Amino acid sequence: MRKVVTTIAVNDIRLLLRDKGGAFVTFVFPLAYCIFFGLIFATHNTSPRAIDIVIVDEDHNQQSEEFVELLKQSGAVELKMASREQAMEQVRRGNHAAYVVITEGFGKASQNVRTDDRPKIEIGLDPSRKAESEVVKGLISKYAFEFFYSHINKRLVGDVPDNQHEAWSGFTPVEIETTEIVQTRTGPSSSYDISFPQGIIWGVLGCCASFGISLVNERTTGTLSRLLVAPITRTDILAGKALACFSSTLLLGTVLFVVGMVAFNVNPQAPFHLAISLLAISTAFVGIMMFISILGKTERAVSGIGWAVLLSMAMLGGGMVPRFFMPHWMQTLSTISPVSWAILAMEGAVWRGFSTSEMLLPWSVLAGVGLLFFVIGVRGFSWPDKG
Amino acid sequence: MLKVCQLCKRFGSILAVDSLSFDAQPGEILGLLGPNGAGKTTSINMIAGLLHADAGEVDVGGLGSPTRSEVRRKIGIAPQALALYDALTGEENLRFFGRLAGLSGKALRDRVSWSLDFVLLTDRKHDRVKTYSGGMKRRINLAAALVHDPPLLLLDEPTVGVDPQSRNALFENVLAMKAQGRTVIYTTHYMEEAEKLCDRVGIMDHGAFLAFDTVARLIEAYGGHSMVTVERQNGRVQIESDDPLAECVRLQKEGEILSLRVDQPNLERVFLNLTGRAMRD
Numbered sequence: 310m311r312k313v314v315t316t317i318a319v320n321d322i323r324l325l326l327r328d329k330g331g332a333f334v335t336f337v338f339p340l341a342y343c344i345f346f347g348l349i350f351a352t353h354n355t356s357p358r359a360i361d362i363v364i365v366d367e368d369h370n371q372q373s374e375e376f377v378e379l380l381k382q383s384g385a386v387e388l389k390m391a392s393r394e395q396a397m398e399q400v401r402r403g404n405h406a407a408y409v410v411i412t413e414g415f416g417k418a419s420q421n422v423r424t425d426d427r428p429k430i431e432i433g434l435d436p437s438r439k440a441e442s443e444v445v446k447g448l449i450s451k452y453a454f455e456f457f458y459s460h461i462n463k464r465l466v467g468d469v470p471d472n473q474h475e476a477w478s479g480f481t482p483v484e485i486e487t488t489e490i491v492q493t494r495t496g497p498s499s500s501y502d503i504s505f506p507q508g509i510i511w512g513v514l515g516c517c518a519s520f521g522i523s524l525v526n527e528r529t530t531g532t533l534s535r536l537l538v539a540p541i542t543r544t545d546i547l548a549g550k551a552l553a554c555f556s557s558t559l560l561l562g563t564v565l566f567v568v569g570m571v572a573f574n575v576n577p578q579a580p581f582h583l584a585i586s587l588l589a590i591s592t593a594f595v596g597i598m599m600f601i602s603i604l605g606k607t608e609r610a611v612s613g614i615g616w617a618v619l620l621s622m623a624m625l626g627g628g629m630v631p632r633f634f635m636p637h638w639m640q641t642l643s644t645i646s647p648v649s650w651a652i653l654a655m656e657g658a659v660w661r662g663f664s665t666s667e668m669l670l671p672w673s674v675l676a677g678v679g680l681l682f683f684v685i686g687v688r689g690f691s692w693p694d695k696g
Numbered sequence: 697m698l699k700v701c702q703l704c705k706r707f708g709s710i711l712a713v714d715s716l717s718f719d720a721q722p723g724e725i726l727g728l729l730g731p732n733g734a735g736k737t738t739s740i741n742m743i744a745g746l747l748h749a750d751a752g753e754v755d756v757g758g759l760g761s762p763t764r765s766e767v768r769r770k771i772g773i774a775p776q777a778l779a780l781y782d783a784l785t786g787e788e789n790l791r792f793f794g795r796l797a798g799l800s801g802k803a804l805r806d807r808v809s810w811s812l813d814f815v816l817l818t819d820r821k822h823d824r825v826k827t828y829s830g831g832m833k834r835r836i837n838l839a840a841a842l843v844h845d846p847p848l849l850l851l852d853e854p855t856v857g858v859d860p861q862s863r864n865a866l867f868e869n870v871l872a873m874k875a876q877g878r879t880v881i882y883t884t885h886y887m888e889e890a891e892k893l894c895d896r897v898g899i900m901d902h903g904a905f906l907a908f909d910t911v912a913r914l915i916e917a918y919g920g921h922s923m924v925t926v927e928r929q930n931g932r933v934q935i936e937s938d939d940p941l942a943e944c945v946r947l948q949k950e951g952e953i954l955s956l957r958v959d960q961p962n963l964e965r966v967f968l969n970l971t972g973r974a975m976r977d
Contacts (some may be wrong), residue, residue: 531779
């Protein structure tokens with residue numbers, strides 16, 4: 310790397326640190342965010358209102374479909390149909406709290422009253438989500454009983470008076486077998502596993518805005534003209550600016566994670582993955598910084614429009630409210646925000662237990678976003694001699 | 697040191713610089729004098745390699761065009777707009793620009809120290825530029841142009857908005873640079889500056905030279921006659937004369953004089969005679 314590039318980068322970082330407002334937004338605010346929201350999440354139930362479970366119907370008959378319908382109508386769970394393998398993968402990734410398998414023979418067995426041939430349901434549970442798991446087990450037992458009661462009892466004795474219900478007391482109509490998913494991830498060990506990635510995103514956004522605005526400031530104050538007269542190339546200048554933003558975001562992410570590890574028990578499952586994630590995030594937001602710098606001719610314009618763009622990315626991408634609080638349609642929509650990929654890249658390394666192949670998607674998206682926006686930014690950048 | 701040949705620049709329908717040609721030697725201060733919008737800054741920017749000329753050539757020290765980075769190493773520029781980082785100290789600014797020019801280690805320290813001494817800002821070197829007065833900012837702007845020891849200096853309106861003391865200090869700096877053998881291209885619209893500092897002056901308007909010569913020759917050619925103003929009991933009279941001394945003697949013989957004033961032709965008269973008296977802004 311050319312020495313002038315590092316000279317420009319060091320100068321830009323020094324200027325960022327001299328700007329008290331910029332330094333606060335970039336370094337202090339994110340840490341305050343991590344701690345504040347970590348505390349809030351820690352004292353509140355972070356589970357969604359309806360528990361997401363995956364249903365595997367291996368029986369494929371009228372009885373199994375009726376049982377699924379009964380669960381749907383309960384409103385206590387949100388269901389998604391899948392194969393057994395897909396269901397296990399979804400729970401393993403932490404996307405769903407549990408899966409429920411309606412085993413083959415469920416329909417036939419539900420027509421019998423023989424205790425040695427009861428309908429069988431398998432439940433795969435995420436052991437890190439104990440509260441949700443217990444709720445799922447309870448719900449399945451409850452609705453299985455209702456299902457059994459409405460089918461078997463009606464078939465055998467017709468409508469039974471209420472006082473006859475006692476006859477079934479102590480009888481378990483459905484065999485429920487639970488399995489803990491053997492997996493590499495253990496889920497977030499604490500609320501700080503969630504709040505630190507989010508807080509780091511705010512620091513990254515602060516860096517992005519500060520360096521984008523500083524690039525415009527160089528043009529309006531004339532220092533960019535002086536840089537252009539220096540015996541260096543335009544590529545050196547832009548590379549220096551990019552390096553400053555890249556180094557700052559990388560440093561910010563590293564420092565905050567170290568603080569999280571030392572003081573808040575944040576324990577990344579895959580530190581190497583986390584390092585690559587931080588590199589990918591820095592790459593993405595260097596590109597976005599360059600793009601921000603062309604959104605206006607003045608610092609005020611770039612600051613206003615730039616923050617509007619960044620805040621929209623943050624809102625949509627789970628930087629303000631964790632994605633699992635969002636409705637499904639919004640979670641899907643949020644994938645257009647680089648922030649959601651940045652958070653996924655960090656969470657994948659910290660607590661989701663993503664494999665390297667699973668991490669490739671967020672890393673690739675972030676690198677692609679960085680490259681795309683950087684090219685747009687460089688092509689659209691207004692040099693002093695081009696007006 | 698500098699050769700400018702048939703330089704042209706157009707911004708849309710406006711011809712900002714029109715076939716400008718001149719050269720400047722080491723140890724020479726060359727003034728570009730003209731009203732606002734005459735094309736002085738555009739010319740400076742092309743000479744610095746900051747703007748690409750539509751036509752014509754600039755050659756610095758026989759090395760070629762300033763669009764090449766190694767040629768720009770020979771150039772120092774003090775732009776009209778103060779191009780400094782307010783949040784950095786004077787010394788930090790000079791160190792940064794010195795590093796960009798390729799200086800490092802002792803050479804950098806020595807040049808920064810020399811530049812600060814040169815503009816009399818050593819005692820304020822650790823203060824941030826935003827705390828400097830207007831005159832001090834102009835001086836550190838000049839130091840930033842000098843820090844890498846360039847043989848060619850481009851000073852664009854270097855005394856705008858400074859008090860007489862700072863202006864005088866800047867004059868001394870510019871004359872010292874001439875004594876060091878540097879070539880200085882100096883744009884201004886202050887006549888007394890050009891008259892006091894410049895060996896040759898080009899009077900520009902509408903992007904072209906109206907006249908280009910030494911100050912004395914310009915005055916001789918375009919300054920007109922001396923003006924003798926005499927006031928008597930019965931009123932005031934102004935007389936143009938090639939020989940103001942003889943005119944004064946003659947006026948004294950004609951009767952009692954209450955007051956007498958002789959205005960020699962100067963660069964301001966040359967400027968107004970060439971560019972007219974119409975307002976430009």
